[in-house]
Amino acid sequence: MSKQIHLGEGEPVVPAGGAPIGLDKKPNRKLKKKSFWKRVKSQKALILMALPFVIWLLVFKYIPIAGWVMAFQNYKPQNGFFNQEWVFLDHFKELFHEPMFYRALENTLGMGILGIVFGTLSAITFALLLNEMRFVWFKKMTQTISYLPHFVSWVIVANIVTTMLSQEGPINTLLMGMGIIDNPIGFMSNPDMFWGIVTVSDVWKETGWNAIIYFAAMAGVDPQLYEAAKVDGASRWRQMWHITLPSIRPVIIVLLILNIGNLINIGFEKQMLLGNNIVADKALVIDLYALNYGIGMFRYSFGTAIGIFKSVVSIVLILIANGFAKRVGEGRVF
Incomplete structure (x- = not known):
């Protein structure tokens, strides 16, 4: 039997080397509740x-x-x-038996992947170049100008792109003047070029805006790392590759996860404004499919089923990207 220590009359019995017997744990809970409400008040x-x-x-x-x-x-x-x-589940069965749905899904994933790859690379590259500029006034002016296309409506951007790429537009005129082509190219009437046109237009419009967060992350890199690299004889290219990029790697991974989650939510404005009857098969995306064949035909339940499919796919993509990022985070990326 374990020895017990009696503290006195009316006092709890304390086993040797243990806590008092018979003490209620409610005071601890009350203390936790008080501390919780205290934090709330603060x-x-x-x-x-x-x-x-x-x-x-x-x-x-x-x-x-x-x-x-x-x-x-x-x-x-x-x-x-x-x-x-x-x-x-009738509407979901109907959705998965529609050939046009798979065409829209293919176009959505294709343009979404191109947008993520070239959008991310262009934003990181632009931020790196901007970070290496030594003329502060020129850096600020370039940064400000690069933001402006983000605030321009896609209606205006689509008109600019259509005018630039028309058969009488500046691009064809320049190519013919340089002797590269003999006849004007129908950029906007070639279905094989549509994905590229949408991607380039989106990159031009959003690169400056997307580079803001990368540029802010680069501003937080410890300058002593660059000084140590200079002492070791590292070139500016080596400094970018071995210091700047690894330092902003967490930001890149977080933004990639968010972008991958929105891979299927690329919208329909670009495709609807830049598309035409000739490239309609390549311009059809899931949002445009839901608009035309769901809400546009008063099939509200069918359009809702498309929305649920998009949400489920987005959640699955985020979980996959997050799991992959955790595995990559254990090793070296750069």
């Missing part, structure tokens, strides 16, 4: 500041998820939300 200003954004998130992002029910109904607006015919 941060009430921050909580109040965040509250409007939380409400916005609930109202515009989470409550609309209830509308997913329409994908499992034969939704008719005149019948009300709760008086609909249930068809369960």
